[in-house]
Amino acid sequence: MPPKRKAQAPLDDDGGFDSGAEEALSDQETFDKLRDSFDVKAMSRRLRATHATDPASFLFKKCDQWDAQLKPDHINRPLWVDDAGRIILESFSPIFKDAQDFLINIAEPQSRVSRIHEYSLTAHSLFAAVSIGKSSKEIIDTLERYSKTALSPSVISFIDKSTSSFGKAKIVLKKTLSYIESDDPTILQRLLKDATIAECRADTTDGLIMEAAPRIGVMAIPGTKMAAGANQVAHQVAEAAADPQAPSDMIAALREEDDDDEEVAQVHSFQIKSEERERVVKRCQDIGLPLTEEYDYETDMVNAKLDIDLRPHAQIRYYQEKALGKMFSNSRARSGIIVLPCGAGKTLVGITAACGVKKSTIVLCTSAMSVVQWRAEFLKWSNISSEDIAVFTSESKNRFPRNAGIIISTYTMITSTRNRSYDAEKVMEFIRSREWGLLIADEVHVVPANIFKKVTYSIASHAKLGLTATLLREDDKIEDLNFLIGPKLYEANWQELSEQGHIAKVQCAEVWCQMTPEFYTEWLKPSSVQKRALLSIMNPRKFQACQFLIEYHERRGDKIIVFSDNVYALEKYAKKLSKAYIYGDTPQAERLRILENFQHNDQVNTIFLSKIGDTSLDLPEATCLIQISSHYGSRRQEAQRLGRILRAKRRNDEGFNAFFYSLVSKDTDEMFYSSKRQAFLVDQGYAFKVITRLEGLEKRTDLAFYTTHERRELLMDVLLSKDADAAEEKINGDMFGSKFASTGRKGRKKNGARRTAGTLSELSGGQDMAYIEYNKSRNKELKTKVVKNGFLRKLQRGTANAKKAAKE
């Protein structure tokens, strides 16, 4: 994958590197001196790595390597294709739409900034193209037609080579067992020569299993069902013929299928161990013979039909239809992944897919809350009867009464390795023992986590549909989805959807906040990353910017969410500004109360959320988002947070914009992380504007931490908080260190130290600190789990205050 590029200039047009006009001069001097004394080289190097590449330079570089002649009418052709399979699409071309539709099928979108889109041809993307029915010739011809230059031979041979062996063998399910199947026995022989695959073989026969092609009825071995199958087709043909609306080719197709059946086409197969499914699929991809997984649901006579249809009021949007079209071509369901931004109707896509397959369906979600939502959506959009949808979570362990139905559950529920309750085990048995027509994996990007990989062999499903907004992980496991679920079938273009009003338009901005001298002085002292991070977050200028933005947007009538990963900062900010906040320990009832107020009470326009709000909370009221702590360059988190405001209810109001601010403390690590986090959104075409000063901010005297005194106090508070205790070590560490060596024995990692500190809160502040410091080095062995979190935090604050008092 080529490196991501920043599309926008790092600086605002007029702003430039505004060195803080809002600072009093003396502050500025102090600040400059501080900065001069600090070695900024490392940081600027990192910044340059993400900021510096200018958006067009890579084009020129590529042109240099190019001998290819431009075609005479190149101006009418929208593509540049280099010999490594990288494709540049000009979005201003008149045939942009056609070219985009084509590219999305055969290549991986890398970046879709406003004028220039970049795609790349990969083996995976070509496999996806073949599995939705594109031939190698079709791909090459179309590419050639759109390209400004003749395709290089290496690209052609890459496409040829990659596609020639695709689609020759498939993986199928018969009576919950897995088989590799092909028309061509030599392909299977070839596969069996591979040691890994041979190892995973389950049947002990020497040769291959051979049977008539699994058209109609053949799947059923004894007579009765076969007859039923044949009957059904006859019935379908009759039905189709009787229906004046039915296109004649459809009838012909059905008849043809019937005819096919009479010629005894042979199909060969061997069985593999279900638990080795992934290994086999992966191995087959590695050796260039990827397996297709398709489900011929219409002719499946073994599994009961599920009575489900979309309700008439369910309107499928065109992009949802496109996505589903990729999944359902050739009247089969194929496994794969559909990528749609948050709020673009992923659930409806899943439900429609279930309505297409009409077999038992299992839906997996990440949290119990979305399980409830999925169920509600199913009832809303389809005519499924409510008893046919079972929910399998810790609090509800239902099964459906009939032969076919829907189960909605969580990944953890399915994959848990620990002891299950009796009921849970019963339901698991039920799930394992039957065949599923469709598996819907919500938030599919979580699946590659080690534990979740198990789902695919706990559940025997004919087809799998993965849904996600952000097919992104910071590790390299995202590739695994290719064999865990299937190829990416469709990926929507965010900009296009927002232009058409399906998701909100968003203005993104990065607000650079200068560090105050007090805070920067501390920041520059050698200390832990945690402490530095905390100082950057608690930077009073950032606080003021936040306060300013909240006031500004509240006046505009926006509903604002403020995100902070850091709970300490979350609490400080929220309390200082008298706003409600929710984090992990907030009890369910309290959460609901706050959310309720946020949505319906016009006195409550701002809430503070920890990363609890990244996913799962659905807040259609929110229109403005402020990020105050944005650690670890997680692109997915950034995208997901942005997703919180994409479904803004007011999005169709004339000229409506949602706002997304990232507050960043200047000259700290946050700058680096921030640009890293934005990479994904920038590739989706979002332009981040850099704001170096907020108009009117400097004139305000009523903002928090206006006086030096207040800022000092805040600094003290920060330094004494649990995250920033390194400085005290020297003072108190050796005085009390040994005294408590035998006290605590347990506790998980650093938490242990914190917990134990709680239990010892009756000690004086100084001793307490010493204790914490002493145990820092050996907290791996600590293991006391005494008090619960919420209580602890209270104690924590108590001890912090005690420390402060002791110091003064």
Add this chain to the structure above:
DNA sequence: CAGGAAGGAA
């Protein structure tokens, strides 16, 4: 219902 255990995110 509180609390523990386990695991994920990045």
Add this chain to the structure above:
DNA sequence: CTATGTCCTTCCTG
């Protein structure tokens, strides 16, 4: 560059 610490979620039990 990787390892880390912190937060959050799930499920199950006493």
